[in-house]
Amino acid sequence: MKKSGQDPDLIASTQDQEPAGAAPDASLDSLFTNASTWGLEQGRNSGSPDAEAARDSAASAASKLTDGSRIAVIGGGPAGSLFSYFLLKTLDLVDTQVELDIYEPRLFTHSGPSGCNHCGGVVSESLVQILGAEGVLIPEEVVERGIDSYKMHMDVGAVRIDTPLHEKRIAAVYRGNGPRNSPPAMTTGFDRYLLQLATEYGANWQRQMVTDLQRHEQGWRLHCADNTAADYDLVVIACGINSALLIQTEKLGIKFHRPATLKTFIAEFKLGKQLIETTFGTSMHVFLLDLPKLEFAALIPKGDYVTLCMLGDEIDEELVNRFLNSPEVRECFPENRAPVNACHCFPRINVGPARQPYAEGMVFIGDSGVARLYKDGIGSAYRTAKAAAMTCALHGISESDFKQHYWPACRLITRDNTIGKLIFMVCTVIQKLKFTRRAVLRMVVLEQTLEGRKPRMSSVLWDVFTGSAPYTDVLLRTMHPAFLGHLCWNLVVANLPPIHAADKKVTAT
Ligand SMILES: Cc1cc2nc3c(=O)[nH]c(=O)nc-3n(C[C@H](O)[C@H](O)[C@H](O)COP(=O)(O)OP(=O)(O)OC[C@H]3O[C@@H](n4cnc5c(N)ncnc54)[C@H](O)[C@@H]3O)c2cc1C
Numbered sequence: 001m002k003k004s005g006q007d008p009d010l011i012a013s014t015q016d017q018e019p020a021g022a023a024p025d026a027s028l029d030s031l032f033t034n035a036s037t038w039g040l041e042q043g044r045n046s047g048s049p050d051a052e053a054a055r056d057s058a059a060s061a062a063s064k065l066t067d068g069s070r071i072a073v074i075g076g077g078p079a080g081s082l083f084s085y086f087l088l089k090t091l092d093l094v095d096t097q098v099e100l101d102i103y104e105p106r107l108f109t110h111s112g113p114s115g116c117n118h119c120g121g122v123v124s125e126s127l128v129q130i131l132g133a134e135g136v137l138i139p140e141e142v143v144e145r146g147i148d149s150y151k152m153h154m155d156v157g158a159v160r161i162d163t164p165l166h167e168k169r170i171a172a173v174y175r176g177n178g179p180r181n182s183p184p185a186m187t188t189g190f191d192r193y194l195l196q197l198a199t200e201y202g203a204n205w206q207r208q209m210v211t212d213l214q215r216h217e218q219g220w221r222l223h224c225a226d227n228t229a230a231d232y233d234l235v236v237i238a239c240g241i242n243s244a245l246l247i248q249t250e251k252l253g254i255k256f257h258r259p260a261t262l263k264t265f266i267a268e269f270k271l272g273k274q275l276i277e278t279t280f281g282t283s284m285h286v287f288l289l290d291l292p293k294l295e296f297a298a299l300i301p302k303g304d305y306v307t308l309c310m311l312g313d314e315i316d317e318e319l320v321n322r323f324l325n326s327p328e329v330r331e332c333f334p335e336n337r338a339p340v341n342a343c344h345c346f347p348r349i350n351v352g353p354a355r356q357p358y359a360e361g362m363v364f365i366g367d368s369g370v371a372r373l374y375k376d377g378i379g380s381a382y383r384t385a386k387a388a389a390m391t392c393a394l395h396g397i398s399e400s401d402f403k404q405h406y407w408p409a410c411r412l413i414t415r416d417n418t419i420g421k422l423i424f425m426v427c428t429v430i431q432k433l434k435f436t437r438r439a440v441l442r443m444v445v446l447e448q449t450l451e452g453r454k455p456r457m458s459s460v461l462w463d464v465f466t467g468s469a470p471y472t473d474v475l476l477r478t479m480h481p482a483f484l485g486h487l488c489w490n491l492v493v494a495n496l497p498p499i500h501a502a503d504k505k506v507t508a509t
Helices: 026-032 050-061 078-093 125-133 188-202 245-252 273-279 315-324 377-394 401-433 434-449 456-466 471-478 482-492 496-501
Strands: 070-074 100-102 145-148 149-154 157-162 170-173 204-206 212-217 221-225 229-232 234-237 260-263 264-270 283-287 294-301 305-312 341-344 347-354 362-364 506-508
Touching: 050 100, 050 362, 050 377, 050 506, 070 078, 070 221, 070 229, 078 100, 078 188, 078 377, 100 188, 125 377, 145 294, 149 264, 157 434, 157 456, 188 204, 212 245, 212 260, 221 234, 234 245, 245 305, 294 315, 294 401, 377 401, 401 434, 401 471, 434 482, 456 471, 456 482
Parallel strands: 070 100, 070 234, 100 204, 149 283, 157 506, 234 362
Antiparallel strands: 145 170, 149 157, 212 221, 221 229, 260 347, 264 305, 264 341, 283 294, 294 305
8 A cells, every 4th residue: 555645636626726737249239229420330340350450469368358357447427437337238248257446536416516527417319319228218307407499699689499300308417416505406416327327237436536546567556545555457547637637647658648628617507497497498598609719608407507608718707707798698597697606617628639548458538538529528428438348348458459449439539529620610700700690590590480491500500509410410411502502592681781781680489
């Protein structure tokens, strides 16, 4: 046992704090449900016959999980819990018994920052479905509100966009137990539910903060805040983006380098269930406003609270105040102003992939490795967790195993993010140019109000706001001649003199 001398490191866990910064067995096929869109099946097809692959696979024969292998998962957020769930479920099918410890100091039962993982808590409708098919059925009591529509606010007007197919499937959840000083919720938060699921499959939950890691002859030695240490064959880093442990891992002599990050803002406003029903209803409110540095902002109704999420280029208090005082935001709230927030924080978000998120007997998943740009971080935590679990269970835990079978899933997300950057650049142009805002608004209003209109712009905006579909898919839809034709037509008609002169606001709700 060694004293680590490290400070506990959940840097963004308190208000106002700044972060420091081989083909598998056919019987396993069902585990790849819905994986094709995101290339989770890549590992199955990537067994290269060349000499290098053969050498790699000989080397990795010694790096397989066998009965009694010891695995440490650092972090019990979505990535850590889902990795544990998929690994234990798969190993059970091949009759391999391992010892898996999840290190997670949070109980997720406290209200306020100490019980929460700093997030808007939107689980997209496609992810709700995919998780369901994987056996992860989000219980009703975990869902604070079912979201069935978006209301898009711009200075030129507002429009409601209904869920495609009119099904209420987006889940607004609390990651913990609600905002600061809120009465303890009798329901389980999303993260606690996933952690419990992993323990039901045999994971041991260690309520410990990991403070240090060291390479060991046969694996890794892990040190905890209570000065205890333990040895493992495989270490899975799932500590998110706001943990100082990531800085420690850069000093291990591996090729990993932390992901790029940006500062964001989250706040909770208490309005009460009744008032929320009559004001926000079951719509998430998104804002395309011409404010510098602001990429995206949304108000998400939950139980008694509304959650504000602001994403962009280093969000600061001045920008938060400008946003809250803009007429489009004020008019969403009763009495035309936002109440004092009950709880707020400036967590960082992953906006660039980690360099080499794997090493010998070590893999980085979720926000600690590669995440979806701005949207559906829980979805990319699921994808990387599953790809890593399948690599460990079906191939091995060596660096070359991860390179060959895990990295392709990360690369797919990274490539899609490149398209995502382009899409957000176009969104920024729309936010800046009033005549484009008028055209977008007119196009959506017509699609939402006229029977039989194909919701081309609505579905594009829906998927950009929710993260329900890959950015590449969204881009391809915007290149359809009918989409471009309608957009050009609306650019003209929406800016014809009568509307322009009156500077009329269009509202369709
Ligand atoms: C403002 C904002 C809004 C967002 N909104 C959404 C949204 O609406 N929908 C969505 O899908 N995604 C959203 N995200 C992204 C989402 O929060 C993340 O992508 C997701 O939480 C990543 O999951 P994870 O398991 O990798 O990390 P995390 O959820 O961060 O979990 C990491 C876990 O590791 C634990 N941990 C950290 N350090 C240690 C340590 N040293 N020892 C032991 N345990 C440790 C922490 O306690 C934590 O539980 C948002 C992000 C931000 C910043």
